[in-house]
Structures are given as C-alpha cells and as structure tokens.
Amino acid sequence: xxxxxxxxxxxxxxxxxxxxxxxxxxxxxxxxxxxxxxxxxxxxxxxxxxxxxxxxxxxxxxxxxxxxxxxxxxxxxxxxxxxxxxxxxxxxxxxxxxxxxxxxxxxxxxxxxxxxxxxxxxxxxxxxxxxxxxxxxxxxxxxxxxxxxxxxxxxxxxxxxxxxxxxxxxxxxxxxxxxxxxxxxxxxxxxxxxxxxxxxxxxxxxxxxxxxxxxxxxxxxxxxxxxxxxxxxxxxxxxxxxxxxxxxxxxxxxxxxxxxxxxxxxxxxxxxxxxxxxxxxxxxxxxxxxxxxxxxxxxxxxxxxxxxxxxxxxxxxxxxxxxxxxxxxxxxxxxxxxxxxxxxxxxxxxxxxxxxxxxxxxx
Numbered sequence: 595x596x597x598x599x600x601x602x603x604x605x606x607x608x609x610x611x612x613x614x615x616x617x618x619x620x621x622x623x624x625x626x627x628x629x630x631x632x633x634x635x636x637x638x639x640x641x642x643x644x645x646x647x648x649x650x651x652x653x654x655x656x657x658x659x660x661x662x663x664x665x666x667x668x669x670x671x672x673x674x675x676x677x678x679x680x681x682x683x684x685x686x687x688x689x690x691x692x693x694x695x696x697x698x699x700x701x702x703x704x705x706x707x708x709x710x711x712x713x714x715x716x717x718x719x720x721x722x723x724x725x726x727x728x729x730x731x732x733x734x735x736x737x738x739x740x741x742x743x744x745x746x747x748x749x750x751x752x753x754x755x756x757x758x759x760x761x762x763x764x765x766x767x768x769x770x771x772x773x774x775x776x777x778x779x780x781x782x783x784x785x786x787x788x789x790x791x792x793x794x795x796x797x798x799x800x801x802x803x804x805x806x807x808x809x810x811x812x813x814x815x816x817x818x819x820x821x822x823x824x825x826x827x828x829x830x831x832x833x834x835x836x837x838x839x840x841x842x843x844x845x846x847x848x849x850x851x852x853x854x855x856x857x858x859x860x861x862x863x864x865x866x867x868x869x870x871x872x873x874x875x876x877x878x879x880x881x882x883x884x885x886x887x888x889x890x891x892x893x894x895x896x897x898x899x900x901x902x903x904x905x906x907x908x909x910x911x912x913x914x915x916x917x918x919x920x921x922x923x924x925x926x927x928x929x930x931x932x933x934x935x936x937x938x939x940x941x942x943x944x945x946x947x948x949x950x951x952x953x954x955x956x957x
Contacts, residue, residue, distance in 0.1 A: 603843055604632025604639045605851070611641075611738045618745070629739070630746045636835045637871035638843045638855040641739070641823065647731055648850040651892070654724040654775070655827040658890040661722045662699055662777035665690070669699075684818070684930045685770050685900045690719075692783070697877070699783060701775040703729060706768035722775050729773045732852075732894035736771075736821045739854055740896065743868065744908075753908040754820065754863065757898040757926070770897040771819075778830060779877040780888035814874040816934050819857035819895035822871075826891035834872040842876060858937050859898050862929060865906040865920040870938075900927045 610625040632639035643651070669692045687702045688709070702708070703725040737758070744753050759770050777783075814834070824831060824844070832840040833855060843853050855871035877889065898904060905923035906916045929937070 603636050603841070604628040605642060606632075606639060607642045608735055608738065609644065611742050613738070613741055613745070613751070626742045626746050629742055633743075633856060633868065634836065636833060636841055636843065637869055638833045638841075638853055640843075640847065640851050641735060641854050642848070643731070643735070643850045643852070645850050648848075650724055650727055650731065651825050651852070652849060654722060654728050654892055655825070655890050657723040658701075658775045658777065658892065659827070659887045661701065661720075661775070662780055662890065663782070663887055665699065665780075665783075667782050685768070685897070687772060694783075696875075697779050697783065698875070699777045699780065703773040703775065704769050704771075705729065706763055706766070725773055725775070728892055729771075729894065732773065732823045732825075732892075733771060733896065736823055736854070736894060736896035739821050739823075740860075743856075743860070743864075747864065747867065747909070747914070748912045749908050750911070754898075757863070757902040757904065758820075758896070759899060770899045772895050772897065774893045774895065776891045776893060777887075778875050778889040778891070781886060783888070814872050816870050816872055817855075817857035817895060818859055818930055819897050820860045820863070821854060821896045822857055822893055823852050823854045824891055824893040825852040826889060828889050830876045830878075830889045831891075832874055832876050836869075840874070857895070858934070859904060859926075859929070862904045862920070862924060862937065863898075863906065863908075865909045865914065865916040867909070867914065898926045900930075902926050904929055 606625045606629045610621045611629070613622070629639050669690075673690055674692050674694060686704075686707065688704045688707045690699070690701050692699045701721060703721065705726075708721075740754055741752065744751070760767060763769060826844055826847075829842060829845045829847075831842070831844045831853060833843050833853075835841050843855075847853070855873065856868050858870045860868045861870045875889075903923040903925050906914075906920045909920075910916050
C-alpha cells in the first residue's frame with residue numbers, strides 16, 4: 595500500500611476541493627485521491643488556502659501572541675483545567691482556560707456562547723482578533739474536506755448534514771464546532787521553570803533530537819471532532835502515522851497552508867474506515883530558541899451537534915461492511931462521555947484501506 599501512496603504528506607489546494615454540479619473535474623478527483631491517501635498513511639494532510647487568506651491567518655496568530663503574553667503567570671483557579679478527562683461540558687467551552695500540566699493555554703471561541711461583555715471586575719477582555727472571520731474560513735474548509743472524504747467513500751452528497759450545525763446558526767443556537775486559539779510553552783506561564791527542569795530529550799524516528807516535558811512525552815490526544823484544521827506560527831505538531839512513527843507534520847508549511855486531520859466522530863460515523871489522528875505537541879524549537887511567546891496556533895474543530903446521533907446508515911447504503919460495534923446509532927452527547935479506549939474497536943488504530951480504484955474517482 596505504501597508504494598501506491600503519496601511520497602510525503604499530501605498537499606491539496608482548497609479551490610480544487612470545492613464541489614460543483616455535474617461530472618467531477620480531473621483536478622477534483624486528483625485532489626480527493628491525494629487527500630485520501632495522505633489520511634491513510636499519515637492521518638493528516640496539508641490544505642492550501644488562497645494567498646489572500648494568509649494575511650488573515652497571520653493576523654490572528656500575531657494577535658494571539660499578544661493576547662497570551664499579557665496573561666498573568668499564575669492564572670486564577672477558575673481558569674485552570676483540573677480534570678483533563680472531564681468531557682461533560684464538551685459543547686460549552688468558551689473563553690480562556692489553562693492546563694498547567696501540559697504547559698498550554700487556550701482561548702475557545704464558540705459562536706452563540708462566547709461573550710464579549712464585562713467580566714466580574716467590570717473589565718472587557720479583548721480576545722485575539724479575527725476570530726469570526728477565521729472561524730468562517732476554516733469551518734467552510736472543514737466541510738469541503740468532509741465532502742471530499744464522502745466522495746471517495748462513494749457516499750451520497752452531503753451525507754453528514756443532519757449532524758452538523760446550521761449555516762448560519764439560527765436564533766439562540768450555540769455552535770457545536772469551536773475555534774481554539776492555543777499557546778504552547780509560554781515561558782512566563784505558571785510552571786515554566788518546572789517544565790524546563792523536567793524536559794526529556796529523545797530521538798524521533800528520523801534520528802532528530804526532540805524535547806518533551808515528562809507529561810508531554812507520555813501524553814497524546816485524539817480529537818473527538820469530525821475534522822480538525824490547525825494553523826501554527828511555528829512547527830510543533832507531531833502525528834502518529836500508520837507505521838507508528840511520530841511525524842512532524844507542520845515543519846515546512848507556507849503562510850497559506852494548514853494541517854488537517856480526522857477525529858473520533860468521523861471514525862464512528864464511517865464505521866471505523868477513517869482512522870482518527872493521534873497527536874502531541876513538540877516544543878523543542880521553543881526551548882532551544884528561548885522563544886518569549888511560546889508557540890501559538892488556531893485550531894478549528896468541526897463537531898457534530900449534541901442533539902443528534904452518529905450512525906453508519908450512509909456507509910451501509912453505499913455498500914460498505916459495518917462491523918458489530920458500529921451497528922447501533924450512538925447519541926452524540928453519550929459518545930462524548932466515553933473514553934477513547936471505549937470508542938476505538940482495537941488497542942491500535944485500524945488502517946483505513948480506501949479502495950485502490952473507483953469508477954469516477956481514479957479513472
């Protein structure tokens with residue numbers, strides 16, 4: 595299978611992934627194939643936005659650095675994440691929070707919920723700029739990616755519409771999807787000295803020296819999204835590929851490029867055909883360069899609505915085999931409460947074997 599795949603992480607132009615009426619163009623079929631094969635091998639791909647969108651992404655990241663830099667070194671207890679496994683309020687996260695164990699700070703922008711009003715001290719906290727526009731940009735791209743995966747799986751058009759938010763949101767609706775602005779390893783953040791003193795130096799699979807804190811070395815995450823799109827101001831995201839190697843996926847991104855990867859919700863909705871990405875941060879460059887801001891990123895997570903069910907009826911309708919653990923519909927809210935081990939059918943992620951050829955795809 596590796597010999598038939600792309601030689602490196604697949605790069606796909608977003609303009610080529612936009613569906614249109616009629617027979618799919620050769621550019622669309624090639625882009626879908628490149629995207630799909632990259633997800634098979636690396637559980638990730640690189641999406642290329644129009645050049646005009648690079649300035650918006652850069653502006654948001656620049657603003658994020660300034661936002662986190664003015665945050666206190668010791669956040670108040672209410673802002674600290676005390677239980678990383680608590681998913682009860684998965685669709686209610688909004689505003690600033692901090693994870694001292696992972697050396698990470700996050701500002702969640704959730705339309706319909708994130709307030710822009712005075713806090714308890716009567717002070718208006720200004721969030722990073724451009725969040726509304728970036729949310730719209732990355733949200734549209736995530737839906738195009740989802741449709742491209744559906745095309746490759748030979749599902750009908752827009753098969754996931756029923757589990758996604760309305761576009762635009764209706765009156766009083768709160769977005770299930772979220773835009774998370776993150777800052778990793780800010781030196782002035784609480785616990786920085788402890789992290790510096792507990793760094794572990796290892797070698798990655800290519801022989802390059804990599805530094806992790808003791809917590810990060812053994813910690814990895816699996817998003818519960820359908821699709822996640824991440825743009826960072828510097829390299830530092832590693833994703834485990836199908837061979838078990840931790841690949842630095844954002845090492846050579848252009849200003850208009852971002853990384854996308856699938857999550858557990860897509861794994862469930864496709865009966866395990868699409869493997870979720872296992873990822874972790876790599877703060878080597880920040881520590882070595884004594885960077886004063888840390889590494890900032892914006893991550894859009896396309897999430898299913900909490901009031902819907904994840905089921906594999908579309909996969910069955912397209913003729914795909916559906917194993918026993920995916921036969922029954924799963925309420926989204928219940929799905930979000932389950933542990934990652936419960937959601938995965940095996941101890942190791944299955945290899946997603948896309949069909950090597952399909953009529954109308956590669957022909």
